Amino acid sequence: MILNLTDITKSYDTAEGPTAVLRGVDLHLDRAQSLALTGESGSGKSTLLHLIGGLDKPDSGAILVNGRDIGQLDDSGRALYRRTEVGVVFQQFNLIPSINVAANISFHAKLAGRSDPVWEAELVEELGLGQLLGRYPEQLSGGQQQRVAIGRTLAARPPLILADEPTGNLDEATADVVLDIMLRLSKSAATALLLVTHSSRLAEKLDRRILLRGGKVVE
Numbered sequence: 595m596i597l598n599l600t601d602i603t604k605s606y607d608t609a610e611g612p613t614a615v616l617r618g619v620d621l622h623l624d625r626a627q628s629l630a631l632t633g634e635s636g637s638g639k640s641t642l643l644h645l646i647g648g649l650d651k652p653d654s655g656a657i658l659v660n661g662r663d664i665g666q667l668d669d670s671g672r673a674l675y676r677r678t679e680v681g682v683v684f685q686q687f688n689l690i691p692s693i694n695v696a697a698n699i700s701f702h703a704k705l706a707g708r709s710d711p712v713w714e715a716e717l718v719e720e721l722g723l724g725q726l727l728g729r730y731p732e733q734l735s736g737g738q739q740q741r742v743a744i745g746r747t748l749a750a751r752p753p754l755i756l757a758d759e760p761t762g763n764l765d766e767a768t769a770d771v772v773l774d775i776m777l778r779l780s781k782s783a784a785t786a787l788l789l790v791t792h793s794s795r796l797a798e799k800l801d802r803r804i805l806l807r808g809g810k811v812v813e
């Protein structure tokens with residue numbers, strides 16, 4: 595098992611006092627498995643992804659990635675975790691504006707010490723980015739930026755990918771194609787994928803589906 599969450603709670607301080615968003619979330623994900631996370635707007639999906647991504651800490655509970663509780667890591671341990679073990683495709687693509695598409699795609703792989711030009715070339719081909727390698731992020735459409743962000747994350751071959759509506763900027767037909775590519779490539783790299791989507795059509799393509807409701811996971 596790559597990911598195992600037990601009894602995760604998280605509240606935010608608001609003007610009305612602390613508001614509980616996650617109230618005891620249990621979740622597991624096996625290697626090379628894909629899991630769709632659905633739930634109403636505001637149900638806590640992004641909050642959960644941020645906790646697993648090491649961007650924030652839970653109030654209580656354990657987040658084991660490869661058997662290690664990432665809530666217990668110090669700052670440098672967390673930075674190393676984010677560089678080598680988890681890849682994220684969030685709604686803000688966070689491409690680096692000062693370098694071109696080719697350099698953006700290889701950036702995380704280099705940081706993770708996993709540069710692989712053959713694998714990168716395959717990703718570029720599959721994601722249809724061949725004509726765009728010399729462009730800069732500001733010269734791309736939203737959908738093109740999204741495909742670069744997906745390529746950059748897959749290029750680093752992290753054991754776990756967290757994706758928040760990774761095809762949300764694409765039309766339905768393109769979203770289907772890009773998600774199929776993402777699923778196939780993550781299987782071939784034995785990557786586990788936790789994907790947030792509002793689309794039940796897309797969720798059906800994944801190995802498993804869970805729903806976040808009332809701060810808990812409903813299978």
Ligand SMILES: Nc1ncnc2c1ncn2[C@@H]1O[C@H](COP(=O)(O)OP(=O)(O)OP(=O)(O)O)[C@@H](O)[C@H]1O
Nearest residue numbers: 606607608615633634635636637638639640641642
């Ligand atoms: N930093 C914060 N401070 C206070 N409240 C927050 C903060 N971040 C999120 N929230 C609240 O926590 C709840 C869950 O937010 P979250 O973004 O995790 O939901 P979501 O399921 O991802 O929603 P969506 O589908 O709309 O993206 C919401 O009520 C939101 O207003």
